[in-house]
Amino acid sequence: xxxxxxxxxxxxxxxxxxxxxxxxxxxxxxxxxxxxxxxxxxxxxxxxxxxxxxxxxxxxxxxxxxxxxxxxxxxxxxxxxxxxxxxxxxxxxxxxxxxxxxxxxxxxxxxxx
Numbered sequence: 779x780x781x782x783x784x785x786x787x788x789x790x791x792x793x794x795x796x797x798x799x800x801x802x803x804x805x806x807x808x809x810x811x812x813x814x815x816x817x818x819x820x821x822x823x824x825x826x827x828x829x830x831x832x833x834x835x836x837x838x839x840x841x842x843x844x845x846x847x848x849x850x851x852x853x854x855x856x857x858x859x860x861x862x863x864x865x866x867x868x869x870x871x872x873x874x875x876x877x878x879x880x881x882x883x884x885x886x887x888x889x890x891x
Contacts, residue, residue, distance in 0.1 A: 786829055
């Protein structure tokens, strides 16, 4: 489960940000995770308490936003969700597409109080 390692990196990044900006308490951490990323949101939620224990983020609420895994069809130009359409363009049925988004993993927002 690589999610714990990823979260440890997130904690380190957020703590550096907090120290640099004089933040002593963080209320909410918002992460964006793409549908096509190798990171599983449920595992991030499950690992979060262990990753933040004893850190500045210990009392922080975690929010996760899922970003759609969209592609553009190389045959007809239609933009579509890969997962919902089982990797085939709903316009022409082609499997020739290019990923536009959905592989992201980002810290979107740090809400300090």
